[in-house]
Amino acid sequence: MRRYHPPTDGTTRPAIAPPAGPPRLLDRVRERMRRLGMARRTEEAYVGWIRRYVLAHGKRHPDQMGAREVEQFLTLLAVRDNVSPSTQNQALAALLFLYREVLGQSLPWMEEIRRAKKPQRLPVVLSRSEMAALLGEMSGVHGLMASLLYGSGLRLMECVRLRVKDVDIARSELVVRQGKGGKDRRTMLPQALGVRLQVQMDEARALHRRDLATGFGEVWMPDALARKFPNAAREFGWQYAFPATTRSVDPASGVVRRHHRDEKGLQRAVKAASLRAGTAKPATCHALRHSFATHLLEAGYDLRTIQELLGHADVRTTQIYTHVLNRGGHGVVSPLDR
Template identity: 65%
Template sequence: MSYAGGNEGVTDAKSPRLLDQVRARLRLKHYSLRTEQAYVGWIRRFILANGKRHPRDMSITEVEGFLSALAVEGRVAAGTQNQALSALLFLYREVLSIDLPWMESVVRAKRPQRVPVVLSRDEVTHLLARMDGGFALMASLLYGSGLRLMECVRLRVKDVDFDLNQICVRDGKGGKDRHVPLPLRLTDSLRTQVERVAVIHGQDLLEGHGSVWLPYALARKYASAARELGWQYVFPSGQLSRDPLGGALRRHHLDESGLQRAVRAARISAGIVKPATCHTLRHSFATHLLEAGHDIRTIQELLGHKDVATTQIYTHVLNRGGHGVLSPLDR
C-alpha cells in the first residue's frame, strides 16, 4: 500500500482510499462536517509525518511520537493536541479496528486554567449600539439568550416560539436540545427577520430551489420538509451555494465569520480594550444572570453545560471583583 498525497488517501487496488473510509465512517456516526474536516486533516498530517506509511503498518510508537512532537516542537494548545489524539483514536478504533494501549509516554500539552472574558452591562450596551442590521440581531441573541455562535447561525424558523417567548436549540454541543429565553425586546426584530426569510424562500421556490439541508436522514423520512418555511435558516446566506457533501444547490446559513468581524469592529469602535469575541457575549449572559440572583443550576440548563462545575467559573466576577470579595483597601 502507498499514500497518494495528491489524491488524499492510502490506496489499495480493491479497497477505497483510507481517507475516504474515514469520511464514510464519520458520516455514518453523524459527526459534523467541521469535525470531519479536522479529523481528516490530522490523519493526513500523521501519515505525511511518518513518510506516507499506512497507519496499519505503524504502532503506538509513531502515534506517541507524533502527539509528543505537537506539544514539544509545535507548542500547540492542549485542545489542539486533544483534537489530534481524538482523530487518531477514531482512525484506529473505528476505521482500522485496532485498539491502542494507553499512551503513557505521550508528552501532553498543558491546559491552562483561564477565567472567561466578561463585559459589563454598559460595555454590552455600547457594543450592541455600534452594530446594525442582521448582525446586531444575532449579537443580541448571543447575549440575550446565551447562544453559542454556531447555535445562533444555524437557528431555524420552526425553533423560534413567539407564543412562549423561547428558542429551542436543537442538537447543541454534546447532541443535546435545550430551551432558552427569547428576549422580549427582540420579538419584533425577529418577526421581521422571519418575514424576510419567507420572502427569500418564496423567491427560491419560484426559481426551482428552496430546499434546505436537513440533518441525519430527515430528508428521506420527510421528503417535503426541506422545502418548508419552518426548516429554513433564520439567518440565510445572501446567495445559493453547493452542498459540500451532496453537491445540491441550496441556500445555506450565513457564514459565522461575518458576525465575528462585525463584533470585533463594534468592540474597537466602542473603545472596549478587553479581547471580547462572540463567545464573550455568552459569558456575559451567564455572569449577569448570576448577578441578578438566578441559581446556578438554572443557568447550567440554559447554557447546556453537562457539569455544573463548568458553570461555576462565572462566579469569579460577581458583584465586587475577584470572587465577590471587597478589597481591604476599600474598607
C-alpha cells in the same frame, strides 16, 4: 468495469457502480464517524489531523506506526508549530479514534500517551456598559444575531443554524437543536428582540417565496428527514432564520440550496464593533455568551438554571462564572467592604 443495470423491482438506485477494491483510509474514517453520528466539524478536524500525521511520517500507513510515531507527531506540534495544549489534545483524540475505531487496534500504548495539560483560564466577560457600547455599534442582521448571542446565551453556530420553526416569539422562547454534544435545549428569547426578530422572519419568508418561484427553495435537512418527509425541505418552517444572501452548491450532494449566513461574517462584525466601541478586552462571539451567564449570576439566578440555559452537561463547567465574579456561590463579601 461493471455495467449498471436498471432495477427490475421499480425502485431507483445510483447509476454509478460502487468502486472496486477497499476504501481509502480517510474514507474509512469518514464512514466510521458518520456511523457513530459525530458532528461534521469534528469529522473535518479529525480527517485533517490524520492526514497531517501520515504526511509527517513520509506517508507510511498508520498500521506500520505506533506510540513512538504518535509522540513524535505531538512533540512536533508543540515544539515546531507551537500549538496550544487543547490543539495537541484534539490531534491526539483524532489519532486514538483512528487506531481504536477504524483500524480496530486496542493496544496498551494508547493508554500510556499523556495528554497535554490545559491551563485553567478565566473567560472574557464584558461589563454591562461595555456590552451596551458594543451592541450600540452594530445594526442589521449581524446586530440582531449578536444580540441573540448575549440575550439568549447561544453559541456561535447555534445562532447561525437557527431554524424558523424553532423561534417562538409569542412565548419568548428559542429551541436549540443539535447543540454541543448533540443535545437539544430551550432558552429564553429577549422580549426586546421580538419585533426585530419578527421583521427578520418576514424578510426570510419573502426570500423563500422568491426562491420557490425560481425553482429553488430547498434547505439542507439533518439525518434522514429528507427521505422521511420529502416535502419538508421546501417548507418555510425548516428554512434558516438567518439565510445567506446567495444560494450555493452543497459540496456533499451537488444540490443548489440557500444555506445559513456564514459565521465568519458575524465574527468579523463583532470584532469591528468592539474596536469602534473602544473595548479593551478581546471581545469575541463567545465572550457574549460568557457575559450572558455572568450577568445572570450577578442578578441572583442560581447555577442550575444557568446551566440549563447554556446547555452545559456538568454544573462544574458553569461554576467557572463564580470565579469571574470574584466570589463563591454564596456571594461572600470581603470584611473590608463591609
